[in-house]
Amino acid sequence: MAARWALGAGAAWARGLLSWARPERWLASGSLFPLSCIHTSTSLQKIGKWEKKNRIVYPPQLPGEPRRPAEIYHCRREIKYSKDKMWYLAKLIKGMSIDQALAQLEFSDKKGAKVIKEVLLEAQEMAVRKHNVEFKSNLHIAESQTGRGRYVKRLRCHGKGMFGMMRISRCHYFVKLVEGPPPPPEPPKTGFDQAKEYVQQLRNRTLVHTL
Amino acid sequence: MAAAMAARLCLKGAESLLRPRALPGVVVPVRGRRKWPRVPEWARELSAEEKEWRLRSAAPIFPDERMERTFFLACTAEIMDPYVPPEGDARLTSLSKDGVKQQMQKLRQTAASQLALRKIKDHDPDFSTKTFPEKAQEIFIEAHNSLANFNKQKLHSLVTERCYPDMVRGNRYKTIRWRFVESLEPPRVVHVRCEGLLNRGNLYGQVTVRMHSRQILAIYDRFGRLMYGGEEIPKDVLEYVVFERYLVNPYGTWRMHGKIIPEWAPPKDPIIKTVMIPGPAPDPS
Numbered sequence: 001m002a003a004r005w006a007l008g009a010g011a012a013w014a015r016g017l018l019s020w021a022r023p024e025r026w027l028a029s030g031s032l033f034p035l036s037c038i039h040t041s042t043s044l045q046k047i048g049k050w051e052k053k054n055r056i057v058y059p060p061q062l063p064g065e066p067r068r069p070a071e072i073y074h075c076r077r078e079i080k081y082s083k084d085k086m087w088y089l090a091k092l093i094k095g096m097s098i099d100q101a102l103a104q105l106e107f108s109d110k111k112g113a114k115v116i117k118e119v120l121l122e123a124q125e126m127a128v129r130k131h132n133v134e135f136k137s138n139l140h141i142a143e144s145q146t147g148r149g150r151y152v153k154r155l156r157c158h159g160k161g162m163f164g165m166m167r168i169s170r171c172h173y174f175v176k177l178v179e180g181p182p183p184p185p186e187p188p189k190t191g192f193d194q195a196k197e198y199v200q201q202l203r204n205r206t207l208v209h210t211l
Numbered sequence: 212m213a214a215a216m217a218a219r220l221c222l223k224g225a226e227s228l229l230r231p232r233a234l235p236g237v238v239v240p241v242r243g244r245r246k247w248p249r250v251p252e253w254a255r256e257l258s259a260e261e262k263e264w265r266l267r268s269a270a271p272i273f274p275d276e277r278m279e280r281t282f283f284l285a286c287t288a289e290i291m292d293p294y295v296p297p298e299g300d301a302r303l304t305s306l307s308k309d310g311v312k313q314q315m316q317k318l319r320q321t322a323a324s325q326l327a328l329r330k331i332k333d334h335d336p337d338f339s340t341k342t343f344p345e346k347a348q349e350i351f352i353e354a355h356n357s358l359a360n361f362n363k364q365k366l367h368s369l370v371t372e373r374c375y376p377d378m379v380r381g382n383r384y385k386t387i388r389w390r391f392v393e394s395l396e397p398p399r400v401v402h403v404r405c406e407g408l409l410n411r412g413n414l415y416g417q418v419t420v421r422m423h424s425r426q427i428l429a430i431y432d433r434f435g436r437l438m439y440g441g442e443e444i445p446k447d448v449l450e451y452v453v454f455e456r457y458l459v460n461p462y463g464t465w466r467m468h469g470k471i472i473p474e475w476a477p478p479k480d481p482i483i484k485t486v487m488i489p490g491p492a493p494d495p496s
Contacts (some may be wrong), residue, residue, distance in 0.1 A: 057384050061435040068434045132432035134484040 050075045050174050054131075070133050070179040071142070074123035075172060079115050083146045083171035086112045090144040090173065097182045098124060098139045116144075116173060123177050133179055140182035147172040285460075286371035286468065287408060287415050290453050292323070294402035294419045296473045300449065327405035331416045334458040344398035346465070347420045347454055352391045354467050358382075359389045370467045371455055377469070384433045392425040392445050401451065405458070414458040417468060423449045439482050449476075 053073040061068060079086070089112050093101040102120060105113040120141075127133040149170030156166040331338050354369040358378055370378060402419035426448050428440040440446075455468035 055384065057386065057433050058435040060386050060388070060429075060431040060437075067436060070432075070434050070436075128487075132434075132436065132438060132484065136487075 048075065048077070070127065070131050072123055072127045072131050072133070072139075072177045073174070074119060074126065074177070075174040076115065076119045077172045078149045078170045079112070079173060080168075081112045081115065081171055082169050083148050085110065086116075086146040086171050086173060089113055089116055090146050093141055094144045095182055095185070096141055097137070098141065098177065099137055101141055112173075116175075119173060119175060120177075123175060127177060127179075138179055138181070139177045140180065141175060142178040143174070143176040145174045147174065284408060284413075285457055286373050286455055286466070287406075287417075288373055290469050290471065291404050291406050291417055293471050294451060294453075296401075296421075296451055296471065298473075298475050300421075300473075324403040327403040327416065330405040330414065331403065331418075331458060334414065334416075335456070340400045340403075343418065343465075344400055344420050347418070347452070348394065348398050348422060350454070350465065350467060351422065351452060354378075355389050355391070359387045368464070368466070374467055374469050385438070386431040386435070388427075388429040388431070388442060390427040392427060394422065394424045395447065396423040398422045412459065415455060416458050417453055417455045418465075419451050419453050419471065421449070421451050423447070437483060439480070 050073050053071075058068065089105070089108065089110060092104060092108075093116070096104070098120060102117060105117040105120070124136050124139065127139060128136050133139065149172050151170070152168045153165050154168055156164045158164060328340070350369055354366060357363075357365040357369065361382075366378070367375065398420050400418055401421045403416070404418075405414055405416045407413040408415065424447075425445045427442065427445050429437060429442045430439040432438045451471040451473070453468045453471065454465045456465045457463040
């Protein structure tokens with residue numbers, strides 16, 4: 001009798017253990033669930049800081065203030081490219097207007113150029129639709145940065161049974177578009193300017209803690 | 212020999228120990244990989260009922276949880292039998308063919324409205340077409356104020372689930388300033404309907420209230436720039452607002468359900484920025 005009970009209980013316990021592992025409970029959509037307390041949306045994944053910058057809301061401007069230019073932040077994560085190689089393209093387009101940047105990237109031979117171009121087009125679309133930007137060409141690139149993505153170590157087989165560990169590198173790309181024409185480039189510093197600065201430093205010298 | 216005999220006897224004895232003859236009706240635990248349901252030889256000829264009883268007692272199978280979710284329809288999905296506002300309302304009336312047709316419709320609507328009104332009064336004896344419009348206007352003003360302040364809880368209690376997304380869509384990163392200046396004409400009830408969903412007894416009452424008022428609306432985008440309207444520009448607005456209540460629910464309240472926009476309504480002001488609508492691609496030929 002005890003043995004029979006143990007057998008029954010054991011089977012029930014095993015069934016109870018595995019009952020949570022039914023595949024139909026792992027559906028991604030939340031609307032098919034009978035239990036509404038299960039959290040199935042993507043908000044458990046971490047939202048990056050750059051994406052959150054699009055959420056700040058400024059208070060309404062008074063009529064006398066100059067018009068605040070719109071800022072749009074966009075990024076793409078885990079691009080299969082090296083961050084150092086991507087940096088060259090990011091530095092190329094920093095400070096350009098968006099049309100010029102798109103033109104330069106279209107005719108660049110690098111792999112990352114295609115990705116950055118897609119990102120810029122997406123950002124432009126977002127700006128016009130969601131962030132109340134009037135003219136899509138009236139944007140310039142204020143910041144463009146690359147970041148390190150998740151690296152993965154893999155085996156690279158050489159001859160004679162030798163192997164090495166290689167890194168598969170990924171990168172992130174961040175861009176900030178600002179409404180308005182691009183700022184004029186800074187004039188290069190001439191010798192005359194440097195001399196003026198030096199003289200000014202000499203003139204700024206003073207005696208402290210004296211009468 | 213003797214040892215062999217003794218061993219065989221011992222073996223037999225061991226066998227009987229290892230495999231004891233079980234009494235009928237008792238499941239005997241056997242060593243080795245368990246493959247159930249185990250049906251011993253003497254139990255194979257039993258009737259179906261006894262077999263089921265044995266199976267059930269051996270391994271009780273719990274039925275799967277029914278995937279059920281109770282839902283509660285707190286509001287209808289649309290405005291039932293929408294009110295057709297007469298052409299030229301709040302303007303000089305024009306005696307035209309359309310006007311006469313609409314007057315005919317108006318008579319029909321009044322009869323149905325009286326029926327519905329009676330049904331509503333059965334469920335809610337305090338309802339009256341004289342006092343309701345002021346309450347309705349208060350609900351309207353409160354709802355718009357909580358929309359401007361983004362007070363979602365209060366908005367849910369003042370506005371039905373069908374109306375809520377229409378009001379709130381696209382407002383997430385914007386600042387809305389709304390003010391009710393004054394009411395130009397006293398609001399009045401124009402249209403009453405009462406119908407049931409799914410069941411005949413499951414009644415929802417819908418009342419249309421005509422409001423002519425002056426309001427100020429200004430929408431600012433994410434960066435504080437004016438997108439629509441203006442803070443100092445009051446606008447005269449003629450609206451037909453539908454309020455709904457779930458009559459059978461004793462805790463139901465009158466909530467804003469939607470608006471009826473007549474076809475002859477003047478077009479809305481355009482937004483301040485210019486929008487490009489992409490046309491068809493030009494043909495090289």
